[in-house]
Amino acid sequence: MSTRLLLATRNGKKLEELRRILLKRGLGEIEVLGLSDVDEFPEAPETAATFEENALAKAHDAAMATGLxxxxDDSGLSVDALNGMPGVLSAxxxxxxxxxxxxxxxxxAQLRDTPDERRGAAFVCAAALVVPDREEAVVRGEWRGTxxxxxxxxxxxxxxxxxxxEGEQRTSAELAPAEKDSTSHRGRALRALLPHVRNLTQV
Known part of the structure; x- marks a missing residue:
């Protein structure tokens, strides 16, 4: 019987990304569900000051509501010239x-007059895993660029x-999904979470 893991999103691209990462790491027996696959439950708004707090709150709500x-994850764009904004307000x-x-x-528009050498930025992702009555873990991944x-x-x-x-001429939207998985902020965060996810198969 496969282990079920709920990814607290309705974003199909995020679901496929996690499935690809698990399959590549030999964890294809884990069945990844999305919020559309479970009964609806009240979802708290993302009002925390950090990506980590938002991710943990979402994972906790989902785990407590479903028992799974x-x-x-909570992710966003941090632009150097905007003092780290949009940050947690990215969406x-x-x-x-x-x-x-x-x-x-x-x-x-906000960067219109910003010269090329000052257009540095990073995609940031915090990913959290909550296992009811067992474990909570939060990790972070960053992807620098311009x-x-x-x-x-x-x-x-x-x-x-x-x-x-960094190191690319193409935008993130011009990369193939597999290329993005290996370098992106979300890919880095999800891979950092894998040791905790792997424990689900060892119970």
């Missing part, structure tokens, strides 16, 4: 949660089309 081991930077195009355009002036690419979501990772 739950992973949650609602333009005012409406999940308005990717509006968020992206607002960041570009913000370009016009979007490029159709892969990914959010700010991917304007973020060029």
């Amino acid at each position: 081991p739950a992973v949650a 609602r930077w333009a005012g409406e949660h999940g308005a990717d195009e509006a968020n992206l355009r607002l960041v570009l 913000i370009i002036r016009e979007p490029r690419g159709a892969n990914g979501f959010g700010y991917d089309p304007i973020f060029v990772p």
Whole structure:
């Protein structure tokens, strides 16, 4: 019987990313579920000051509501010239949660007069695992790069089309999914969480 793991998201791309990472690390027997696969429960708003606190709160809510081991992440874009913002406000930077195009355009407008050498940024992801009555773990992954002036690419979501990772000429939205898994902030955070996830199969 497979071990079930709830990823507290309705984002299909995040679900597929975690499934690919688990399969690559020999954990393909773990069945990854999303929020659409379980009964609805009240989800607390993301109001904490850090990615880590938000991720842990989401994972805790999901685990307590379903009884399943739950992973949650909180991620965003930290722009040097904006003093680390949008940060935890990345998903609602333009005012409406999940308005990717509006968020992206607002960041570009705020950086319009910023010279290329000062357009450094990082994608940040905190990932948390909560196993009911057993364990809580939180890890962090960062992906450094720069913000370009016009979007490029159709892969990914959010700010991917304007973020060029260090050592790359392509944006995050121009990378193939497997390439992104191996280097991205979320990929790094999820891989750092794998030792804790692996324990689920050893009970």
